């Protein structure tokens with residue numbers, strides 16, 4: 001387990017403990033000590049220094065307003081000294097396509113220029129999620145990354161950083177997101193239910209049904225652990241192939 005608490009200003013006290021308790025209630029277990037990103041600044045600094053040593057980073061003093069105009073990064077600071085004052089650090093993505101095979105979404109190709117030079121350290125000194133996650137995936141020997149399709153767009157940044165740092169690229173599988181029937185984010189609508197430890201089996205079965213799996217009805221009365229045991233034997237990823245969004249039902 002990794003707690004991604006880099007942005008300490010936004011960390012809600014007690015949140016990590018509640019998250020761990022929820023994972024346990026739903027039958028998940030983990031090996032090794034829990035990794036807190038907030039304690040690993042030296043590792044991220046070393047990675048940043050390695051990138052800078054190969055001239056793969058540059059300081060960027062663009063304001064939010066200057067960046068709003070287009071997708072990606074317009075390249076304003078690539079070849080100019082930054083303005084005085086605090087600056088962000090960006091990683092040079094370079095040109096050309098970047099292709100990877102996603103276990104669920106198939107072959108994905110992104111233009112590096114369109115994704116843009118990603119921020120690796122923010123103006124306020126906080127290391128970016130994109131850098132930290134690459135460092136931690138490598139150090140924790142992560143072989144498979146399974147996450148929501150909303151993070152598909154971040155994957156080319158992470159793969160480019162892995163190449164630059166000389167670490168292995170894990171396998172990726174991006175699961176469809178459950179969304180409102182209108183396609184909007186599920187957010188805090190009536191269709192967005194909080195997790196309830198006492199209903200772990202039922203809630204896991206509901207999620208599995210939405211993902212096209214067919215857990216037997218009697219499983220809804222079992223523990224979260226029992227549902228996970230069933231799904232580890234019966235998981236049918238082909239039912240989600242190429243699907244990025246699934247509409248929630250009432």
Ligand SMILES: [Zn+2]
Nearest residue numbers: 060061062077
């Ligand atoms: Zn800039």
